[in-house]
Amino acid sequence: MKSIIQALWIVFRHLFRRKATIQYPEQKALLPPRWRGRIILSRDPDGGERCVACHLCSAVCPVNCIALQATEDESGRRYPEFFRINFSRCIFCGLCEDACPTYAIQLTPDFEMSEYNRQNLVYEKEDLLISGPGKYPGYNFWRVSGVQIGGKDKGEAENEAPPTDVYRLTP
């Protein structure tokens, strides 16, 4: 009997507690910066596309929602000819972000992507590309990698030693 009255009193006091509800459309939930939401493709600080079309994201994707095709521009840089993410399949696991060697594909704190038409959930490259570098501001893959492209020869990347002449005998 005493415990019942105690329980009633405890429940009654909750009338004056702060509510746990977030009144969603007016109030937004505070999403952590590493929230795995809408996927974007970032650019390097110079404004070029980071994606080198290595297919690792589409290979690791457990639901096969990423489709892309690689091509090369006149300077020898690889880039995706098209890059397509089907968000009606995507499970926002973030494995693509983990797999990406160039920080190109990133997940963002945004989940408000509802559509009335399922077709509209298929995002093309122009929908995915953003204008900035995303979470990694200073990073430029082409400047640190040893790959030779137009305007940057072998040995000219940051912290890269000049290439060894393999025909010389001295070390």
Add this chain to the structure above:
Amino acid sequence: MHRLISTLLVLAWGLWFGSIVMVFGVLFVLLTVAGLLVWFERRLLGFWQDRYGPNRTGPFGLLQTVADAIKLLTKEDWIPPFADKPVFVLAPAVIVVTVLLAFAIIPFTPTIQVADLNIGLLFFLGMSSLGVYSVMLAGWASGNKYSLIGSLRAAAQMLSYEVFMGLSLMGVVILAGSFSLTRIVEAQRGLWFCVPQALGLLVFANAAVAETRRLPFDLPEAESELVAGYHAEYSAMKFGLFFVGEYLGITLISAMIVTLFFGGWLGPWLPPIVWFVLKTFVLVCGFILLRATLPRPRFDQLMAYGWKVLLPVALVNLLVTGALVVLA
């Protein structure tokens, strides 16, 4: 002579018109209250669970009931092929009709009362007994084993708790010396019966919760075991009627407790109707608080509690009250 007859006619018509207005006024208010209670209970439960409850449709979510009603009215009204059709259709109406009829004897104020029967209390008990039929027949006619178990439980529970419900009220009747609810309220002018009849109030409140099949005694519908118990097969407005019946039942029982134990319309300063509504409102909140707090007992615990605790308490209360009245 001619004049006399016409005067009488006007008088009779006036009385008849007055009572019709009274009946429809009370009906209108009660059904509105039942509708609002659906919203109010959800809001209050929300607050007690650190949520807001429905607050989107209309100001404070007040139109939630309207939205629910529109949904229920436009839904498919499905009668299962294995159901006993006439009984299945009739059962939900019975509960609403019996509860509404029981409201006829409640004295809201000295002037607002549909019928001041001299056996008002017995009428109320009779109507609440008839309400059992609704639940029993609904489960039986559904042709579904869960519904049947639910209605069996309802029958056992409501029939047993009716016994203590009746017995617990006899103390009040002894003190007031009448079955008429107006007389009972008038008898509480000095002291509300909740003081001398505290035990009676306790037993009646318990029996009332069981009688309205409200949590914690909602074993006839027990969602966790019986799907939805006796109304598992009901849809659309037939289901809605069970709901209206339940909320009308809460209002009725709260109004009865106010009338019998808390002095009905009596109270200082404020007009009688305000006192009555205020007291009833507090008790309705109490009913909802019970629902928010207590878990459902097992069925054997429910029956044991009734027969082994409430029945002896009610009998002792009746004996002691009777003895004291005889001695005094």
